[in-house]
Amino acid sequence: MTDPRKAAALISGGLDSLLAAKVILDQGIHVEGINFYTGFCVEGHTHAIRQKDRARPKRNNALWVAEQLGIKLHIIDIIEEYKDIVASPKHGYGANLNPCLDCKIFMVQKAREWIDGHGFDFIITGEVIGQRPKSQRKDTMPVIASESGADDLLLRPLCARNLPQTRPEREGWVDRQRLFAFEGRSRKPQMALAEQFGFKDYAQPAGGCCFLTDVQYSHKLADLWRTRGTRRYELDDIMLLKVGRHLRPRPHFKMIIGREDGENRFLEGYRKQFTHLFTTSHNGPLVLIDGEVVDDDLELAAQITARFSQGREADCVDVEIHTADGATVSKQVKPIAGDQIPRNWYL
Numbered sequence: 001m002t003d004p005r006k007a008a009a010l011i012s013g014g015l016d017s018l019l020a021a022k023v024i025l026d027q028g029i030h031v032e033g034i035n036f037y038t039g040f041c042v043e044g045h046t047h048a049i050r051q052k053d054r055a056r057p058k059r060n061n062a063l064w065v066a067e068q069l070g071i072k073l074h075i076i077d078i079i080e081e082y083k084d085i086v087a088s089p090k091h092g093y094g095a096n097l098n099p100c101l102d103c104k105i106f107m108v109q110k111a112r113e114w115i116d117g118h119g120f121d122f123i124i125t126g127e128v129i130g131q132r133p134k135s136q137r138k139d140t141m142p143v144i145a146s147e148s149g150a151d152d153l154l155l156r157p158l159c160a161r162n163l164p165q166t167r168p169e170r171e172g173w174v175d176r177q178r179l180f181a182f183e184g185r186s187r188k189p190q191m192a193l194a195e196q197f198g199f200k201d202y203a204q205p206a207g208g209c210c211f212l213t214d215v216q217y218s219h220k221l222a223d224l225w226r227t228r229g230t231r232r233y234e235l236d237d238i239m240l241l242k243v244g245r246h247l248r249p250r251p252h253f254k255m256i257i258g259r260e261d262g263e264n265r266f267l268e269g270y271r272k273q274f275t276h277l278f279t280t281s282h283n284g285p286l287v288l289i290d291g292e293v294v295d296d297d298l299e300l301a302a303q304i305t306a307r308f309s310q311g312r313e314a315d316c317v318d319v320e321i322h323t324a325d326g327a328t329v330s331k332q333v334k335p336i337a338g339d340q341i342p343r344n345w346y347l
């Protein structure tokens, strides 16, 4: 008996990649999953930070999908290499700062390198023609295959019958007749297939799996690039963009204000790297200051911090400031009035 052919499945944690892998597994192919960690992923730990998101599952969806399928999952950190994709995508951005087409090409290219290094035969993805306006169109499918270098070793089981045959089909490794011809934005065919397979509790695609598709997140990232004068970022930068209320009262500094206990605790981990403030006479948020600040700025930052504390209506609130160089300053301030915070301070 010959060994089964081996496929690497790109697993995002969503329904499409779950189904694509299942379709190929059911053809007797050995499948292992690859999940790429970019730093922009929306995951269980992100939901675990905020109280209001507590009801959402805190699981890592890619791991959960692999568990449902009974396959091994390789989580690969691509944070460093991915920075260039986000900063200057050759094919441009989607509706926000999501460089979807470049991202897909890059991930398939990394998967191609991976299968070459691990003795696997081909790659599968959960792409569906017409599902996403920017990256999943009939004319982008061959672009992803060719620019990634995967060429005809890239099989999309959910829409394969609408595309030219790939090598796994030609060679008879998989039966093309048992693949699908899904097309368009409707999720109904995928939901019907999920039901047929008995999958009930899959991640809802409408929730999004990537912060780069989020309008507010993209706005904050654009602000970070603009104010730093470079499109570079570190992992901590993009993590902090996921948390808190971000206000930029002056061009040279912004404030990251915890919105509730979970976020305050998360921000605690960053205290030592930033000048930070909190109220001592009333309950209030932990506030980080990103940027270089002088005394006037600290006065304004203290008034804003007081505004977001339970002392917002008080005449006087005590605020403690710890500067990044280790000094501690105490101030008594009157909270800034709500109407003195212009809309454009909010990022």
Ligand code: SF4
Pocket (backbone or CB within 6 Å): 098, 099, 100, 101, 103, 104, 135, 209, 210, 212, 213
């Ligand atoms: S949504 Fe995010 S992870 Fe998905 S293809 Fe677009 S940029 Fe890549």
